[in-house]
Amino acid sequence: MMKTSILKSACCLAACLSLTACGKKFNPADGAAPSAQVVETRNDGLVTVAKPEQFSVVPADQVEAHAQLNVTGTVNPDIAREVPVISLASGRVVDIKARLGDNVRKGQVLLKVQSPDITNAFDAYLKAVNDEHLAGTQLKRATILYQHGAIPQSQLEQAQDTEQDAIADLHAAEGQLDTLGVSKDRPSNIVNVYAPISGVIIAQNVTNAAAAGVIYAGSPTVFTIADLSVVWVVCNVYENDLPKISLGQSATIRINAYPGRDLTGRISDIEPILDPNLRTAAVRIEIANPGILKVGMFVTATFESKAKDTYAVVPSSAILHLHDRDWVFVPAGDKQFRRVEVDAGDMLPSAEQQILSGIEPGQKVVADVLQLEATLETQ
Numbered sequence: 001m002m003k004t005s006i007l008k009s010a011c012c013l014a015a016c017l018s019l020t021a022c023g024k025k026f027n028p029a030d031g032a033a034p035s036a037q038v039v040e041t042r043n044d045g046l047v048t049v050a051k052p053e054q055f056s057v058v059p060a061d062q063v064e065a066h067a068q069l070n071v072t073g074t075v076n077p078d079i080a081r082e083v084p085v086i087s088l089a090s091g092r093v094v095d096i097k098a099r100l101g102d103n104v105r106k107g108q109v110l111l112k113v114q115s116p117d118i119t120n121a122f123d124a125y126l127k128a129v130n131d132e133h134l135a136g137t138q139l140k141r142a143t144i145l146y147q148h149g150a151i152p153q154s155q156l157e158q159a160q161d162t163e164q165d166a167i168a169d170l171h172a173a174e175g176q177l178d179t180l181g182v183s184k185d186r187p188s189n190i191v192n193v194y195a196p197i198s199g200v201i202i203a204q205n206v207t208n209a210a211a212a213g214v215i216y217a218g219s220p221t222v223f224t225i226a227d228l229s230v231v232w233v234v235c236n237v238y239e240n241d242l243p244k245i246s247l248g249q250s251a252t253i254r255i256n257a258y259p260g261r262d263l264t265g266r267i268s269d270i271e272p273i274l275d276p277n278l279r280t281a282a283v284r285i286e287i288a289n290p291g292i293l294k295v296g297m298f299v300t301a302t303f304e305s306k307a308k309d310t311y312a313v314v315p316s317s318a319i320l321h322l323h324d325r326d327w328v329f330v331p332a333g334d335k336q337f338r339r340v341e342v343d344a345g346d347m348l349p350s351a352e353q354q355i356l357s358g359i360e361p362g363q364k365v366v367a368d369v370l371q372l373e374a375t376l377e378t379q
Contacts, residue, residue: 046332084223239279
């Protein structure tokens with residue numbers, strides 16, 4: 001009961017002090033000028049001020065500029081520049097020389113595979129060598145015998161055909177060794193898998209001691225290498241905005257990770273099928289990579305139309321940036337200002353900013369929104 005009584009007394013005292021503070025009037029002897037009273041009414045963005053003349057109000061200027069469309073996108077590899085690394089020999093991976101994300105050069109050894117395919121291929125090669133040697137010897141003997149009339153011409157022709165077949169088998173056996181990457185002079189059951197192009201490894205499907213190739217349930221594609229010197233920026237454009245873009249149109253790419261380092265690309269494809277849920281079409285922009293674009297990176301693509309439109313221009317100090325949105329305050333009459341959401345565009349000279357939508361040229365706005373916001377915070 002004692003604690004409850006003390007708590008009630010404290011609450012009553014705090015309430016009395018609050019009422020006293022609210023009811024206190026301005027005393028000129030205090031030496032401080034009264035701040036303008038600002039009262040925000042309801043939830044429609046209206047604020048009421050006691051002295052609206054304290055806030056400078058200017059009309060929005062106008063400027064003619066090309067219409068712009070800003071969309072977000074992600075960096076993707078150009079699939080035409082993706083090359084799979086295939087292990088033609090099936091077997092067990094005994095050594096991996098590269099990893100996912102590594103930069104590799106053409107001809108670099110990526111991994112080593114121990115394969116019985118090499119043993120079989122070398123066995124076929126040795127047999128082909130022996131068969132060709134025997135067929136060559138028999139052809140020489142048949143030629144001599146035919147020259148002395150000991151055998152008919154048909155037997156000579158048969159010996160020639162046998163020799164030609166043996167040579168063909170030998171060439172095929174040599175080609176099989178070359179395909180597997182094995183030297184016929186220095187055979188080994190370990191085969192090297194080389195990088196077919198220079199680029200970045202964007203996919204890895206094997207690990208040490210794993211199976212490679214199509215036999216033994218292995219993966220024929222051990223790596224995927226992408227040449228990232230040219231990449232795609234894929235973004236989604238709403239169907240209402242599709243008439244604003246066309247194939248071959250240029251686009252400015254702004255990189256979130258590198259502000260101020262804008263790049264230029266061109267539209268290489270517009271997906272003919274819309275997403276049924278979002279009502280968007282995938283748009284592909286082809287762009288040269290100076291080395292800073294990474295796969296999966298977020299960017300902003302800006303498309304610019306050929307025709308010019310008229311837009312409002314206001315001082316940059318008139319724009320309030322709040323929760324990733326832009327606002328201005330416009331006079332609403334009866335000592336009130338209304339907060340209006342706008343779509344801010346590019347910065348212009350003389351500390352002005354373009355307004356793409358939200359207000360019209362000539363419409364009046366509060367010139368210094370921070371002054372109004374500061375007054376709000378003090379009340």
